[in-house]
Amino acid sequence: MAKRGEKSNLRGRAGRMQGGRGSGRASTGAVRLWGRHAVEAALMNPQRQHRKLWATREGIASLDGELPADFPLEYAEVADLGRLVARDAPHQGLVLECAPLEELHLADVLDSQPMRPVVVLDQVTDPHNVGAILRSAAAFDACALVTQDRHAPPESGVVAKSASGALEIVPWVRVVNLARALEELAEAGYWRLGLAGEADATLGDALPAGPVAFVLGAEGEGMRQNIAGHCDALCRLPISAAMESLNVSNAAAIALYAAAAR
Structure with missing residues (x-):
């Protein structure tokens, strides 16, 4: 993760970043994560396969890093994000859809x-x-x-x-x-x-x-x-x-x- 004032690439597996670790076998199909800490950590994890990020412009600005130009990003309003997640979920302007992490032994x-x-x-x-x-x-x-x-x-x-x-x-x-x-x-x-x-x-x-x-x-x-x-x-x-x-x-x-x- 970049220090404050610096910008790193939030690329996940697509960027072949080093140093991350996966965690467990999860549900089948897609997983939706929300909230700045959860989404930012997933974006930095090289074991994650990201499918799409819905975000407000304020949500994107809160990330401590920069998305690659070809990242699947769609800007949305707060109300629209609320319909993508559990009721009253504190999404903080960020909803990430990704594949589950791979199984570990x-x-x-x-x-x-x-x-x-x-x-x-x-x-x-x-x-x-x-x-x-x-x-x-x-x-x-x-x-x-x-x-x-x-x-x-x-x-x-x-x-x-x-x-x-x-x-x-x-x-x-x-x-x-x-x-x-x-x-x-x-x-x-x-x-x-x-x-x-x-x-x-x-x-x-x-x-x-x-x-x-x-x-x-x-x-x-x-x-x-x-x-x-x-x-x-x-x-x-x-x-x-x-x-x-x-x-x-x-x-x-x-x-x-x-x-x-x-």
Whole structure:
């Protein structure tokens, strides 16, 4: 991304830019992204295939970069953009239609820098929570997000908006069998640490010195028994007794911070 005052080329795969990373298998067909951070990050991602950008002139001016002359761009009014996205979506004058990111396999993202944490979600289906977790994963330099293919939200504008650009940064690996993925993480040397409110040990006590994969379940139900059984240890956040639990995205952010602060 260019610094303020500079203009780079927002070219995506068409420009063969270097340094970006894809993230996961998404829904089939086209994906529509909206909002400045989500759209700008997608335009800068070399793994993205862009199909069309609808934008107001103010929206284009807000981008920290320049589109190539042949980019498929159509200027539109604010009301017209509102009809392209979910109701009341904060599009900020930018709506990008693109192809989903290509599928990744877990082995693709575990080969380098093993000290970077992995986040594993067990049936967390709220796209706002998944987007927020992606944002925290990017902020604390996580290696990847791992979810089950069937019980996680598809790649979408809601996830991308909540992730504030992190959808294009953090590899999102979707797997058929989450228990098998946890076994693969163990084989790669990761300590699988499940967050569970009923656990005796606290996060600080259970956090290892080496590579760690944080496993979090859906709010309310928590981790399934089989997934908890594939963790090396369970731990809880030392929150006040006055509060029963935290939102799963907040819990993920705290765990990732703890790993970064070791």
